[in-house]
Amino acid sequence: MAKGTNAVVPTTAVRVELEWGAGPGVPRADSVALLLVGGRVRGDADVIRPAGPGRPDDPGAAVRYEDGRGGNGRVTDTLAVDLARVDDAVERIVLAVSTASGTFGQVSRPGVRVLDAARGAELARFDCTDLTVETSLVLGELYRRGDGWKFRAVGQGYGEGRRALAEDFGVTPTALAPAPDAPPPAVPTPPSSLPVAPAPSPPRAPARTPTPDPPATPVRLSKVTLTKDAPAVSLAKQGGTGGTLRVNLNWGVRERPQDRGSRWRRLTAPHRNLDLDLCALYELTDGRKGVVQALGHAYGALHAPPYVHLDGDDRTGAAEGGENLTINLDHRTALRRVLVFVMIYEGADSFADLHATVTLRPQHGAPVEFFLDECTVTAPVCALALLTQEGGDLVVRREARYLVPEPGIGIQRAVDHAYGWGLNWTPGRK
Incomplete structure (x- = not known):
């Protein structure tokens, strides 16, 4: 799909996959779904985040995180959405991702897919390209149209990060706080045929994350x-x-x-x-x-x-x-x-x-x-x-x-x- 286009969602039970690149030197990112009434959330209960410490997941919720996985340099967060059970007052479900540090110019091809939950068939797909200084990004949204639902490819970002995202949709800043970092995986030590005393390691410079030039005009940067x-x-x-x-x-x-x-x-x-x-x-x-x-x-x-x-x-x-x-x-x-x-x-x-x-x-x-x-x-x-x-x-x-x-x-x-x-x-x- 192209940015700004929309597609009919022909079924009520859908799976939404939000994905982005990951790897050494790539900023860590996390996702969120926002349930909007009149363009804003009604409270923290309308802010759907992956389950974790302090974020219990309700298996009976109409919009809930199903799983998160990584592999082949990609991270995928999956939402299970039962559109037939979404509160009648909710007009839109906004799907967004934010970086904990760095920008989406350093993240490979963030995107979103909407799939038929029963058959697994892809109903819509949108991949964001040409990103630069964005630190929060609205990938797409599910919205009501008549008696049904449609999906819109949005692809609009914020240079001011979670703060701007929170301001636009009436979210309290704590509800969008980044999830704590997971401990780094242990690196196995290769076997050696002879015991060797470890040599002192020279001091190592901290790893450098590439940063883009300071932005003059971010996407939602300035009025x-x-x-x-x-x-x-x-x-x-x-x-x-x-x-x-x-x-x-x-x-x-x-x-x-x-x-x-x-x-x-x-x-x-x-x-x-x-x-x-x-x-x-x-x-x-x-x-x-x-x-x-x-x-x-x-x-x-x-x-x-x-x-x-x-x-x-x-x-x-x-x-x-x-x-x-x-x-x-x-x-x-x-x-x-x-x-x-x-x-x-x-x-x-x-x-x-x-x-x-x-x-x-x-x-x-x-x-x-x-x-x-x-x-x-x-x-x-x-x-x-x-x-x-x-x-x-x-x-x-x-x-x-x-x-x-x-x-x-x-x-x-x-x-x-x-x-x-x-x-x-x-x-x-x-």
């Missing part, structure tokens, strides 16, 4: 920052070919000049009744149009049209929370365009005294980020980003366009008019 000079990015080129795209807005207020010289202060609790609302206008390829917003409780839907969902209504702007909107990239071909915008619901007259950060985080690939600190007009609304359909790919364009509604024109209607959406608007409340 892609959109600017006026570089305003657009293809999600496919960043690895965002499926899964979800999470749009986060967090904000702060400018302190008074007499207070620390106009620095930005992050809001961590409701303050001055400031309330920003993240919203989205959508247009589907079948012609349907609408809005996703807290007003009128029009929160949208993730697994049904419009495939855009607003998590809730936040009043803090905290970086770990803020306002969040999720787009289902598995249905990206159904989306003609999506305009993400933010409006001030109450607590301020304009963005001029506010600082906001917008982060678009695809499930696979580098996050996309830009900032809003250039408002010089009394604008209560800002068009943030426009996602447009281009040959099956969604292209993200930074808008950062502040709008001043004409007298008698509502905020959302001003956005609609600016982008030619053509919706009928009526008053609404939260």
